[in-house]
Amino acid sequence: MSQTLQSVRGMNDILPDEAEFWEVFEDTIRSWLKGYGYRPIRMPIVEPTPLFKRAIGEVTDIVEKEMYSFEDSLNGEQLTLRPEGTAGCVRAVIQHGLANQVPRRLYYIGQMFRHERPQKGRYRQFHQVGVESIGFAGPDIDAEMILMGARLWADLGLDGIELQINSLGQPEERAQHRAALISYFEEHAEILDEDAKRRLYTNPLRILDTKNPALQDMCAAAPKLIDYLGEASLAHFEGVQRVLRDAGVPFVINPRLVRGLDYYNLTVFEWVTDKLGAQGTVCAGGRYDGLVEQLGGKSTPACGFAMGVERLIALIKESGGEPAAPAPDVYLVHQGEAASRLAFRVAEGLRDHGIDVLLHCGGGSFKSQMKKADGSGATFAVVIGDDEAATGEAQLKYLREEGVEQRKLKVDDLADAIIGQLIDSDEEE
Ligand code: ATP
Numbered sequence: 001m002s003q004t005l006q007s008v009r010g011m012n013d014i015l016p017d018e019a020e021f022w023e024v025f026e027d028t029i030r031s032w033l034k035g036y037g038y039r040p041i042r043m044p045i046v047e048p049t050p051l052f053k054r055a056i057g058e059v060t061d062i063v064e065k066e067m068y069s070f071e072d073s074l075n076g077e078q079l080t081l082r083p084e085g086t087a088g089c090v091r092a093v094i095q096h097g098l099a100n101q102v103p104r105r106l107y108y109i110g111q112m113f114r115h116e117r118p119q120k121g122r123y124r125q126f127h128q129v130g131v132e133s134i135g136f137a138g139p140d141i142d143a144e145m146i147l148m149g150a151r152l153w154a155d156l157g158l159d160g161i162e163l164q165i166n167s168l169g170q171p172e173e174r175a176q177h178r179a180a181l182i183s184y185f186e187e188h189a190e191i192l193d194e195d196a197k198r199r200l201y202t203n204p205l206r207i208l209d210t211k212n213p214a215l216q217d218m219c220a221a222a223p224k225l226i227d228y229l230g231e232a233s234l235a236h237f238e239g240v241q242r243v244l245r246d247a248g249v250p251f252v253i254n255p256r257l258v259r260g261l262d263y264y265n266l267t268v269f270e271w272v273t274d275k276l277g278a279q280g281t282v283c284a285g286g287r288y289d290g291l292v293e294q295l296g297g298k299s300t301p302a303c304g305f306a307m308g309v310e311r312l313i314a315l316i317k318e319s320g321g322e323p324a325a326p327a328p329d330v331y332l333v334h335q336g337e338a339a340s341r342l343a344f345r346v347a348e349g350l351r352d353h354g355i356d357v358l359l360h361c362g363g364g365s366f367k368s369q370m371k372k373a374d375g376s377g378a379t380f381a382v383v384i385g386d387d388e389a390a391t392g393e394a395q396l397k398y399l400r401e402e403g404v405e406q407r408k409l410k411v412d413d414l415a416d417a418i419i420g421q422l423i424d425s426d427e428e429e
Pocket residue numbers: 084114116121122123124125126127128259260279281282283284285306307308309310311
């Protein structure tokens with residue numbers, strides 16, 4: 001026997017029980033986004049590699065070591081499985097001239113790929129809900145995006161997710177901070193790890209985003225970007241905070257929050273839980289005013305955030321969220337040739353009335369089919385034998401309670417009887 005094939009490490013199948021949970025989650029996400037005027041956009045999963053290098057930055061974890069990049073063997077193009085969605089979204093906005101027209105509030109849900117070490121909450125294929133707003137310069141949209149998070153946690157029944165915010169200022173302010181940061185790191189050169197040494201003169205800010213525990217104390221005491229912000233940047237940051245205070249959304253300012261991607265400026269934020277171990281950030285984002293121009297568009301301010309779906313689903317489960325086990329309304333049992341032909345017509349007829357039907361396929365005795373009906377969680381079994389088929393009738397059996405007599409009905413009366421009973425039992429619950 002040949003060896004069975006397995007999925008790629010860090011890339012998971014999402015099986016039906018889990019996938020149903022995801023669909024309920026996605027329904028919540030879509031109606032939440034609609035409530036804020038966001039509209040969907042769907043971009044390709046594969047993009048030209050230079051897009052990510054330019055957008056995310058050459059000296060970042062993602063571009064240096066996490067991208068699935070390859071050459072298209074047919075035409076030699078350099079391609080990459082998207083590690084995040086903002087770059088592709090902005091590319092699409094530029095390509096289709098969306099920046100000057102509504103919608104300028106966009107979202108997408110889909111898989112992202114990063115070659116990381118798989119562990120709880122960290123996978124090589126994972127999913128993000130990405131939310132982007134293009135063309136807004138003021139702190140109002142940053143603040144609204146943060147408030148959106150607070151509402152979603154409430155909608156999902158989640159609490160205890162801490163909001164951390166920071167301001168990365170503007171490029172000139174970062175340049176001054178950068179000089180101070182380099183001198184500081186030079187003083188601590190002996191404890192820098194390989195990554196940090198390599199980034200010292202190319203992207204010292206990145207060092208602050210390190211996951212290496214040995215560098216945490218040194219990074220905590222490093223010069224803070226926030227002390228280098230000018231008036232305009234501080235006013236923007238204060239504008240965001242004012243809306244949060246007005247809305248009663250608590251936050252902490254984390255001066256070390258710099259985000260792992262180079263395109264951010266001014267406001268950055270993360271929502272962090274302590275219930276998921278080391279992978280506690282469930283949502284992260286910020287302003288990226290330079291990116292549209294950097295990718296070849298007209299200078300346009302923008303802001304966005306992304307949520308990790310796997311982490312949020314894990315958190316919902318951790319918080320006691322139960323997936324509703326969906327079951328069909330009817331399991332249709334049938335035996336005999338005439339009965340089987342009638343069964344197809346009955347099943348389609350019930351579906352015309354919006355009733356969910358699981359039609360038994362594959363034959364077998366009445367007894368074994370009834371067992372399957374019970375196991376399916378269906379509310380009713382509809383049973384058709386050749387006797388019933390001859391008179392255009394069917395047996396209707398209510399499966400939710402023991403000992404309820406089954407009734408014989410004309411097949412044309414089944415839908416009304418089922419709908420009536422479904423309404424009655426809803427009222428009792
Ligand atoms: P981390 O610091 O955990 O590596 P990040 O800063 O690289 O996260 P972003 O690029 O900001 O992450 O992505 C936004 C969100 O997507 C994260 O907050 C997280 O919830 C989720 N995410 C990122 N990488 C992964 C991954 N490898 N597996 C699962 N979820 C992820």
